[in-house]
Amino acid sequence: xxxxxxxxxxxxxxxxxxxxxxxxxxxxxxxxxxxxxxxxxxxxxxxxxxxxxxxxxxxxxxxxxxxxxxxxxxxxxxxxxxxxxxxxxxxxxxxxxxxxxxxxxxxxxxxxxxxxxxxxxxxxxxxxxxxxxxxxxxxxxxxxxxxxxxxxxxxxxxxxxxxxxxxxxxxxxxxxxxxxxxxxxxxxxxxxxxxxxxxxxxxxxxxxxxxxxxxxxxxxxxxxxxxxxxxxxxxxxxxxxxxxxxxxxxxxxxxxxxxxxxxxxxxxxxxxxxxxxxxxxxxxxxxxxxxxxxxxxxxxxxx
Amino acid sequence: xxxxxxxxxxxxxxxxxxxxxxxxxxxxxxxxxxxxxxxxxxxxxxxxxxxxxxxxxxxxxxxxxxxxxxxxxxxxxxxxxxxxxxxxxxxxxxxxxxxxxxxx
Numbered sequence: 001x002x003x004x005x006x007x008x009x010x011x012x013x014x015x016x017x018x019x020x021x022x023x024x025x026x027x028x029x030x031x032x033x034x035x036x037x038x039x040x041x042x043x044x045x046x047x048x049x050x051x052x053x054x055x056x057x058x059x060x061x062x063x064x065x066x067x068x069x070x071x072x073x074x075x076x077x078x079x080x081x082x083x084x085x086x087x088x089x090x091x092x093x094x095x096x097x098x099x100x101x102x103x104x105x106x107x108x109x110x111x112x113x114x115x116x117x118x119x120x121x122x123x124x125x126x127x128x129x130x131x132x133x134x135x136x137x138x139x140x141x142x143x144x145x146x147x148x149x150x151x152x153x154x155x156x157x158x159x160x161x162x163x164x165x166x167x168x169x170x171x172x173x174x175x176x177x178x179x180x181x182x183x184x185x186x187x188x189x190x191x192x193x194x195x196x197x198x199x200x201x202x203x204x205x206x207x208x209x210x211x212x213x214x215x216x217x218x219x220x221x222x223x224x225x226x227x228x229x230x231x232x233x234x235x236x237x238x239x240x241x242x243x244x245x246x247x248x249x250x251x252x253x254x255x256x257x258x259x260x261x262x263x264x265x266x267x268x269x270x271x272x273x274x275x276x277x278x279x280x281x282x283x284x285x286x287x288x289x290x291x292x293x294x295x296x297x298x299x300x301x302x303x
Numbered sequence: 304x305x306x307x308x309x310x311x312x313x314x315x316x317x318x319x320x321x322x323x324x325x326x327x328x329x330x331x332x333x334x335x336x337x338x339x340x341x342x343x344x345x346x347x348x349x350x351x352x353x354x355x356x357x358x359x360x361x362x363x364x365x366x367x368x369x370x371x372x373x374x375x376x377x378x379x380x381x382x383x384x385x386x387x388x389x390x391x392x393x394x395x396x397x398x399x400x401x402x403x404x405x406x407x
Binding site for chain 2 (some may be wrong): 046072143154155156157160161163164165185189192227228229231232234236237238239257260261262265275276279280281282283284285286287288289290292
């Protein structure tokens with residue numbers, strides 16, 4: 001007996017559930033619904049056939065398009081991750097991730113927002129270079145964030161003149177700070193250049209499901225600190241010294257300037273005579289890049 | 304001693320902030336300087352440019368749109384339209400707004 005969803009909301013939910021359900025290995029809609037009903041019956045409950053297609057076939061079009069679209073979108077945002085794990089493994093990873101975290105936003109931009117935490121928890125999808133894959137995913141997600149997160153007015157000279165050690169500063173939202181286990185930033189840059197070159201040569205790049213994992217040089221763990229950020233509508237990344245990363249991170253966490261500086265040099269091996277010049281240069285660079293701004297008033301109100 | 308060291312670092316930080324802000328302000332204010340020259344100094348400090356952002360917009364539907372010519376695909380054909388219009392252009396969500404959810 002077929003059950004017909006009665007309200008518009010019920011129809012929308014049933015449609016969304018069907019559309020977002022993973023395809024079969026042959027990229028077709030699954031024949032059976034999660035509740036055991038035949039999908040042909042489910043489809044017929046809210047979709048009319050036309051002269052050429054029955055309800056199942058019409059619904060299958062949307063099911064397939066959803067998956068082709070989201071898989072392509074994820075691959076576009078994580079080309080280096082795809083290169084490292086290989087095309088086939090990346091597709092399995094993507095299907096598993098998108099099944100756990102289906103698209104919930106009007107924008108495909110947000111599709112990979114939970115990939116890092118998911119990848120950390122599911123190492124079996126990343127192969128033997130799991131930690132490197134996590135670092136690469138973090139860099140690539142940072143690029144997405146740096147690309148379009150907010151930019152506010154940087155600190156003015158008048159505002160700087162009022163600062164002391166107890167002042168709290170803020171960083172531009174688009175400045176993404178990364179503490180990596182590997183020096184994966186150079187690897188990502190090389191893989192992106194390769195990806196771009198292949199795209200240019202091919203005109204349009206197809207989703208490379210059969211690509212083998214990229215051959216990588218031997219990688220040793222080496223703590224690496226990177227900032228991804230935006231200048232004039234382009235995304236850049238910049239290596240940071242440990243002290244620079246720790247100071248920026250402390251400022252982002254809302255520590256007063258004096259405490260942020262102490263946090264930056266905790267356990268530092270940098271000789272003390274060098275530190276003042278180093279601090280002056282790094283703050284000068286941040287100011288020139290417009291990274292430092294005043295905290296929003298709400299963040300200063302203690303609750 | 305520790306307080307003195309901290310005071311030196313704080314002074315260095317503030318003088319760095321003033322110096323960098325002055326440089327940035329001078330670059331912005333220079334009317335005769337072309338934008339490309341103005342930003343080149345900034346770009347030098349920016350680090351390495353991310354190479355992937357000039358790619359064409361997402362086009363994964365290409366060649367896979369099985370519904371074409373079969374009917375029943377009007378909405379599906381246009382489902383991608385407008386959803387990635389900012390991709391590759393930069394700085395398009397600078398109000399920091401969060402996207403609305405379309406599912407509960």
